[in-house]
Structure formats: C-alpha cells, structure tokens
Amino acid sequence: MNLEVSIGGLKMKNPVMTASGTFGYGEEYEEFLDLNLLGAIVVKGLSLQPKEGNPPPRVVETAAGMLNAIGLQNIGIERFVSEKIPFLRTLNTPVIVNFFGDSVDEYSEAASRLDGVEGIHALEMNISCPNKQAGWAAFGTDPKVTCEVVSAVRKRTTLPLIVKLSPNVTDIALMARVAEDSGADALSLINTLTGMAIDIRTRSPKLANIRGGLSGPAIKPVAVRMVYDVFKAVKVPLVGMGGIMNADDAVEFIMAGASAVAVGTANFINPSVAGEIALGIAAFMEREGIGDIRLLKGAAHAV
Amino acid sequence: MSRAFRAEIRENLPLNRNHKLLTLAPLDPMSEPQPGQFYMVEVHEGFDPLLKRAFSLFRRTPQGMQLMYRLQGRGTAILGNMRPGSVINMLGPLGRGYPLPAAGETPIIIAGGIGIASVFSLIETVPARAHVIYGARTRDDLFMLNELKEISKGLSVCTDDGTDGQQANVLQMLDQVLGAHPQELADAVVYACGPRPMLRALSVMTKAKDIKAYLSLEEHMACGIGACLGCVVRAKDTGTAAEDKDRQGTYQRVCKEGPVFDADGIVWE
Numbered sequence: 001m002n003l004e005v006s007i008g009g010l011k012m013k014n015p016v017m018t019a020s021g022t023f024g025y026g027e028e029y030e031e032f033l034d035l036n037l038l039g040a041i042v043v044k045g046l047s048l049q050p051k052e053g054n055p056p057p058r059v060v061e062t063a064a065g066m067l068n069a070i071g072l073q074n075i076g077i078e079r080f081v082s083e084k085i086p087f088l089r090t091l092n093t094p095v096i097v098n099f100f101g102d103s104v105d106e107y108s109e110a111a112s113r114l115d116g117v118e119g120i121h122a123l124e125m126n127i128s129c130p131n132k133q134a135g136w137a138a139f140g141t142d143p144k145v146t147c148e149v150v151s152a153v154r155k156r157t158t159l160p161l162i163v164k165l166s167p168n169v170t171d172i173a174l175m176a177r178v179a180e181d182s183g184a185d186a187l188s189l190i191n192t193l194t195g196m197a198i199d200i201r202t203r204s205p206k207l208a209n210i211r212g213g214l215s216g217p218a219i220k221p222v223a224v225r226m227v228y229d230v231f232k233a234v235k236v237p238l239v240g241m242g243g244i245m246n247a248d249d250a251v252e253f254i255m256a257g258a259s260a261v262a263v264g265t266a267n268f269i270n271p272s273v274a275g276e277i278a279l280g281i282a283a284f285m286e287r288e289g290i291g292d293i294r295l296l297k298g299a300a301h302a303v
Numbered sequence: 304m305s306r307a308f309r310a311e312i313r314e315n316l317p318l319n320r321n322h323k324l325l326t327l328a329p330l331d332p333m334s335e336p337q338p339g340q341f342y343m344v345e346v347h348e349g350f351d352p353l354l355k356r357a358f359s360l361f362r363r364t365p366q367g368m369q370l371m372y373r374l375q376g377r378g379t380a381i382l383g384n385m386r387p388g389s390v391i392n393m394l395g396p397l398g399r400g401y402p403l404p405a406a407g408e409t410p411i412i413i414a415g416g417i418g419i420a421s422v423f424s425l426i427e428t429v430p431a432r433a434h435v436i437y438g439a440r441t442r443d444d445l446f447m448l449n450e451l452k453e454i455s456k457g458l459s460v461c462t463d464d465g466t467d468g469q470q471a472n473v474l475q476m477l478d479q480v481l482g483a484h485p486q487e488l489a490d491a492v493v494y495a496c497g498p499r500p501m502l503r504a505l506s507v508m509t510k511a512k513d514i515k516a517y518l519s520l521e522e523h524m525a526c527g528i529g530a531c532l533g534c535v536v537r538a539k540d541t542g543t544a545a546e547d548k549d550r551q552g553t554y555q556r557v558c559k560e561g562p563v564f565d566a567d568g569i570v571w572e
Contacts, residue, residue: 024530031305032528044532053554055572057523059533064350066525070532073554217350245350268526269345269355271394272307 008185012039019264020098032271050076065216069209094121154183173233188239231257247280338425339400343527415497442466516566529559
C-alpha cells in the first residue's frame with residue numbers, strides 16, 4: 001500500500017502533518033506518540049524576534065470548537081535553531097517551519113534565515129497575520145499584498161514553500177491563484193476563522209484580545225468546501241486542515257482535493273491522535289481496497 | 304511512560320449541592336503524582352464540549368486518585384452525572400506541584416473554597432507539620448474538616464458568613480496564626496490555592512512580611528501539556544535573574560511552568 005505523498009517537492013511517508021501552533025516544537029508530544037509515524041511535523045509559527053503574545057484569557061471553548069488569540073507567541077528563529085532543531089533532527093520525519101513577519105522585509109529575512117538550516121525541510125508561510133505597513137490588515141486578505149509578500153519570500157528560499165491561506169476572504173480560490181502565481185510550491189488551508197464570544201453575565205468579550213481564531217470540528221465543513229474550491233482553481237498540491245478529529249475527516253479532505261492533511265485542535269484533546277489518524281487512513285484504504293493514497297485525492301470531484 | 308491513560312470511575316460522591324468527589328482507578332500504568340499537580344479529564348467523547356477539563360489531584364489512594372470538583376459549567380455537569388464503572392480518558396499528572404518545605408521550615412497551607420482540592424494532598428505529605436487555614440463562603444462549602452484536623456498541626460477555619468469558624472478571610476487568619484506562633488513561624492513557608500483576588504492579596508502580604516510563598520494558579524486551558532500556549536500568566540523566573548532585567552517577567556504556562564508559582568515571581572495584571 002502506498003501512503004507516500006509529495007508536497008511541493010517535500011516527500012512524506014504519509015499525508016498526515018500537524019497544524020502549526022497545535023504541536024509546539026514537537027518535543028511536547030514525544031511521550032504521547034511515535035513522532036516517526038507522522039508524515040511531517042509543522043512547528044509553532046516563528047518570527048525573527050521572539051514574540052510575547054497576547055494577554056490572557058487567550059483561549060475559550062465554543063460549541064464543537066475553540067477560539068484562540070495566542071498572539072503568535074514564539075521563541076524566535078535563533079532560539080528555535082539552537083534549542084529545538086537538535087531534537088527534531090533525531091527524528092525520521094521532515095520538519096516544516098511555519099513563519100511570519102509584520103512586514104514584507106521581515107518575511108524575507110525570516111525565510112532567508114531559515115533557508116539552509118539543516119533539519120528544516122520546508123517552510124510554511126502564515127499570511128493571516130497583521131501587516132504593520134497597511135494598518136494591520138492581514139497580508140493574506142489583499143491579493144496585491146499577498147503577491148508582494150509571497151514573491152519576496154520566494155526569492156529568498158530554495159526550500160519547498162507552502163503558503164497557508166486565510167479563510168477570512170470573499171474568494172479563497174482567487175487568493176490561492178495569486179499565491180500560486182507568486183511562487184508557492186503548495187498551499188495549506190484553512191487557517192482559523194475569525195470569531196468572538198461574549199460573556200453575557202459580565203457583558204464583555206471572553207478573550208482579552210476580543211477577537212480570536214475559531215478552530216475545531218465546528219469549522220470542518222467550511223474548510224472542506226474551501227479545499228474543494230481551491231483544488232479546482234490551482235495546480236499546486238494542497239494541505240487540507242480545519243477540524244480534523246479522526247481518519248474519516250482526513251479522508252474527506254483528501255477527497256475534496258488535499259494531497260496531505262494537518263491535524264490541529266484535535267492534538268489538544270488527544271495528544272496521540274495524529275499518529276492514530278495516520279494509521280487510520282491506512283486502515284480505511286485497506287478496507288476499501290485502495291492501494292495508493294493518490295487515488296483518493298480529489299475523488300469527490302469525479303461526481 | 305506516557306501520561307495518557309484510561310481510568311475507571313469507582314465513586315462519584317456528592318459532597319454538597321454543587322461539589323463532588325470523584326474516585327478513579329487507572330486501567331493503564333500511572334505515573335506517581337506530586338501534590339499540586341493536575342489532570343486533564345475527558346468529560347465527553349463527542350465534540351461538544353470539546354476540550355478536556357483540568358482538575359487538581361485531591362488525594363492519592365491505594366487504587367488510584369481522587370479529584371474534588373465544583374459543578375460549574377457544562378463539562379462538570381456531564382462529569383457529575385457519570386456513574387461508577389464508566390471509563391474516561393485522562394492525561395497526567397501534569398505541571399509542577401508544590402516544592403516541599405525543607406526540614407526546618409514550617410508550612411502554612413491556605414485553601415480558599417475549592418482550592419482545598421489542590422492543597423489537601425500537600426497537607427497529607429507533611430503530616431502534623433502544617434498550620435492549615437481553610438476559608439469558604441459558608442459552612443456547607445467546607446469539606447473534610449475531621450481529616451484536616453487529624454493530618455495538620457493546627458486547623459483554622461473561617462467563613463464569609465460566620466456559619467463556621469471565624470467570620471473572617473484567610474488573610475486575617477494568616478495574621479492571627481503568625482501572631483500566635485511568632486517563634487515557630489520565623490521560618491514559615493506559605494502554600495495557597497483559591498480565588499485569584501485571594502492569591503493576589505496573599506502575595507502582597509507575604510512579600511511585605513518577607514515570607515516565602517507558593518501559589519497555585521488557574522487559567523483557561525486547552526491542551527494541558529504546554530503546546531497551545533493558552534494558559535499563560537506573567538511571571539518572573541525567581542531562580543535565574545537572566546531574562547528578568549526589566550522586572551516585567553514573561554508569559555509562562557500555567558500547565559507547564561505552573562500551576563504552582565513562587566508568589567514573588569508573579570506579575571499581577
């Protein structure tokens with residue numbers, strides 16, 4: 001049975017990755033699953049300088065989901081390279097570094113700094129974060145800005161470049177084409193959906209940051225639809241994510257057009273789940289008599 | 304050994320109208336918990352509510368452990384309805400518990416309300432050594448008073464409404480205890496768990512009196528294992544002064560660097 005997939009030049013032994021921000025730097029999960037079971041590990045988003053993040057409360061549970069406003073807290077690229085990469089290099093699983101910046105220059109510098117670090121196999125670019133030069137509107141919501149920032153990063157790295165799309169746009173297929181045309185080797189989707197929750201007793205927002213990103217099973221149908229639409233619009237491979245809780249959910253994304261999938265919020269509920277999903281996809285293929293995972297990709301489009 | 308395990312509910316006893324005591328027997332090998340550590344408990348197999356709930360270790364038992372909890376929202380309501388024989392998924396023990404008092408130190412252990420759930424096992428760990436101060440709103444919210452009397456050196460009880468012990472708060476009680484044993488408590492170390500305002504006031508008081516204090520904090524939590532960075536509090540590393548120059552502290556994870564923090568290091572916001 002073949003579970004191997006390739007994402008923009010990155011070869012993975014199976015299609016299951018972890019979603020950035022839900023898997024720490026990998027080591028947090030070592031005791032809960034065999035990290036070598038995973039197709040790839042995507043680490044917590046990094047910036048050039050360490051970032052402190054937002055004040056608490058940062059997370060709030062909602063119906064079949066959760067809102068988070070962590071504020072991109074991270075230890076910065078330098079500490080990641082010196083403190084976290086040595087452990088990750090002991091694994092037989094490729095490492096994808098998610099990164100962001102608050103200006104085009106910062107993105108470029110970050111990409112350039114990560115390029116050529118042994119133990120980093122691909123980059124995932126978060127374009128849902130705020131752009132300092134444009135009144136803090138998210139990079140990934142304006143086609144021109146997306147084109148500018150992705151093109152700039154493309155020039156600074158030879159690693160496979162995955163651009164993570166924001167779902168908080170009117171036409172995600174358009175944004176996908178822009179990212180593809182600007183040099184992305186692959187696209188991952190979806191990032192969290194912007195939301196909020198209010199405590200009706202205190203009449204105040206539940207998150208200190210007011211707005212947060214909604215994740216979990218509540219967003220899965222939205223994410224599946226977006227993968228389906230983007231699959232029709234671009235040629236580059238897709239990494240599908242958004243509320244994947246089990247292998248069936250993962251297969252659904254693959255049938256919508258994803259070459260690989262990322263497990264996110266589910267890691268918080270069951271820290272072993274990403275490995276279980278990798279095994280579960282194989283079990284599904286066994287039951288269905290499918291010899292190659294690639295035969296499932298986009299299966300829902302045949303109808 | 305993985306700290307993920309399944310546990311069977313042996314008992315789920317009501318303590319009063321909105322507090323219960325859950326007795327669990329792990330079905331998988333379990334790691335030995337330390338006082339002040341906590342567990343993440345799956346209250347529901349479906350997707351709503353989605354997240355596990357965090358509960359302090361109340362007491363280690365020969366077969367497993369007990370968790371004391373207050374019925375507070377949907378998660379604890381579901382847990383409260385679970386019957387003996389049910390099997391639940393858990394993670395733990397998690398976080399850093401209370402550093403035990405040194406041989407010459409006298410522990411003063413303070414609980415506010417359901418905070419007793421966190422400090423009870425600490426009191427058990429230092430039998431007949433601790434001065435225990437236990438405050439609650441009213442008599443019905445005080446639990447295990449007989450056990451506490453037996454395992455502590457002295458038990459001081461207070462309630463907001465005066466229905467049991469003194470009508471006072473735990474800070475006033477701490478003042479009294481310190482005043483009554485000035486010699487012995489020259490080397491006191493305070494441990495406390497309770498509502499945030501109580502802990503904050505205690506940190507001010509212990510700092511003014513130059514008493515070492517360890518406080519167990521709570522914050523909204525998603526994963527419990529240090530990955531999501533949801534449950535942070537601002538705190539300074541009191542051990543190393545390295546990142547501490549500006550005295551602003553850094554965001555530290557309640558689930559990993561905590562839940563117990565050196566009171567002197569917490570930056571209250």
